[in-house]
Each structure stands twice: as structure tokens, then as C-alpha cells.
Amino acid sequence: GNSVTQMEGPVTLSEEAFLTINCTYTATGYPSLFWYVQYPGEGLQLLLKATKADDKGSNKGFEATYRKETTSFHLEKGSVQVSDSAVYFCALTGGTSYGKLTFGQGTILTVHP
Amino acid sequence: GAGVSQSPSNKVTEKGKDVELRCDPISGHTALYWYRQRLGQGLEFLIYFQGNSAPDKSGLPSDRFSAERTGESVSTLTIQRTQQEDSAVYLCASSLNSGGRYEQYFGPGTRLTVT
Numbered sequence: 001g002n003s004v005t006q007m008e009g010p011v012t013l014s015e016e017a018f019l020t021i022n023c024t025y026t027a028t029g030y031p032s033l034f035w036y037v038q039y040p041g042e043g044l045q046l047l048l049k050a051t052k053a054d055d056k057g058s059n060k061g062f063e064a065t066y067r068k069e070t071t072s073f074h075l076e077k078g079s080v081q082v083s084d085s086a087v088y089f090c091a092l093t094g095g096t097s098y099g100k101l102t103f104g105q106g107t108i109l110t111v112h113p
Numbered sequence: 114g115a116g117v118s119q120s121p122s123n124k125v126t127e128k129g130k131d132v133e134l135r136c137d138p139i140s141g142h143t144a145l146y147w148y149r150q151r152l153g154q155g156l157e158f159l160i161y162f163q164g165n166s167a168p169d170k171s172g173l174p175s176d177r178f179s180a181e182r183t184g185e186s187v188s189t190l191t192i193q194r195t196q197q198e199d200s201a202v203y204l205c206a207s208s209l210n211s212g213g214r215y216e217q218y219f220g221p222g223t224r225l226t227v228t
Contacts, residue, residue, distance in 0.1 A: 032215065034216065036219075042221075043204075043219050043220060043221040043222060044156075044204065044206075044219040045219070046216050046217070046218065049216055089155075089156070093215070099161060099169065100146065100158040100161055100169060100171075100172065101146070101148075101156070101158065101206075101217060102158070103155045103156040104155065105154075105155045106155060
């Protein structure tokens with residue numbers, strides 16, 4: 001079946017540091033890949049997406065590239081801010097563009113001033 | 114426009130009681146999904162509606178769980194004879210599922226506590 005594996009957290013960084021959160025997946029066919037973010041006390045929000053190999057999703061300074069050869073979708077940001085502190089979830093829909101999302105376990109990010 | 118809304122935001126119930134959780138999707142979104150998030154665990158898929166039909170119910174954990182959707186709008190998730198392991202945040206999401214727009218938008222969730 002489909003599965004998503006994220007790097008274990010928590011991740012603690014200083015402001016302006018470089019961020020990478022690793023995500024790898026197992027899926028049949030050609031899944032769409034997503035990063036969702038959950039800020040403290042808020043609901044789950046779509047951060048970025050990529051629907052085919054070599055696509056790069058980007059939003060709010062975050063980027064992730066769909067790498068089919070390594071089955072990865074790592075999240076990166078060049079300079080994090082305190083306001084980026086949140087839980088980040090990697091997810092995929094398997095095989096088709098719609099249907100259930102399969103989520104990773106989530107990675108807690110804390111950014112200190 | 115308005116996002117996905119869910120009610121109640123919090124529900125405390127005694128073991129053995131039935132509960133109903135409600136989801137109002139974004140207007141015009143034909144697809145609706147239910148997930149749950151138990152403490153310390155990831156999000157688990159429960160059920161998917163396309164219109165008023167449910168082509169994928171594979172995530173419902175037992176026959177105590179059921180869901181329905183009427184008028185391609187509101188959905189209700191019902192848990193009968195609640196157990197302590199049902200304690201979780203129940204999340205609803207909706208998506209347009211047309212024109213290349215398949216991303217899911219989530220509601221704030223209902224936190225269910227079974228005592």
C-alpha cells in the first residue's frame with residue numbers, strides 16, 4: 001500500500017537558519033504530493049503541492065521538488081522565522097489525483113529568535 | 114468565501130453513548146473526506162464522499178462508525194457506543210475535484226473525548 005515517511009522531529013532551529021525536512025514515499029502509479037502545515041491552535045493548511053515528476057511546489061519561501069527517481073519530496077526553506085514554528089505533514093494521494101490522502105507522522109518545527 | 118466548518122469544536126461524552134459530528138464543506142466542492150488524528154499518531158483516513166455516494170469507506174475502523182452526506186453538502190459522522198480509543202480529533206476536508214483542482218482543504222476539527 002501507499003506510505004509516507006518523514007524525518008523524525010522535533011526540529012529546533014535558530015531564526016534565519018536553513019531548513020530541510022525529509023520526506024520519502026511508497027506508492028503505485030503517479031501520486032500527487034503535498035506538504036500541509038498546522039500552526040499552533042489552528043487547522044491543517046495546504047502549504048504546497050506537486051502533481052508530476054520534477055515539479056517544484058513553492059509557497060511562503062518554502063519549496064519541495066517531486067523526485068520520482070528517489071521517491072522523495074523534501075521540504076526546504078532558506079531562512080526560517082519564528083512564525084514558521086508549526087507541525088509539518090508530508091502527504092500523497094495514490095495513483096489518481098483525488099481520493100484519500102496518506103500522511104506522514106508529522107515533524108514539529110520550533111524556531112527560536 | 115467561507116472555509117470548511119465543523120461542529121461541535123469539542124465534545125466530551127461518556128463511554129457507550131452515541132455521538133454525531135457535523136461537517137459543512139466549501140460551497141461547490143463535490144468531494145468530502147473524514148480523517149482522524151489520535152494523540153501522538155498521524156492522520157488516518159476514514160471515508161471519502163463524491164457527491165452523495167461513498168466510493169471509499171475503507172478507513173472506517175468498525176461498524177460502530179458510519180457517515181452520510183446529503184444534498185452534496187453537509188456530512189455527518191456518527192460513532193455509536195463510543196469507546197475510549199475513539200478519543201481523537203476528527204477532521205473533515207473538501208475538494209473541488211475538477212478542472213485540475215484536487216487539493217483538499219481542512220476544517221478546524223472536532224476534538225472528541227470519551228470518558
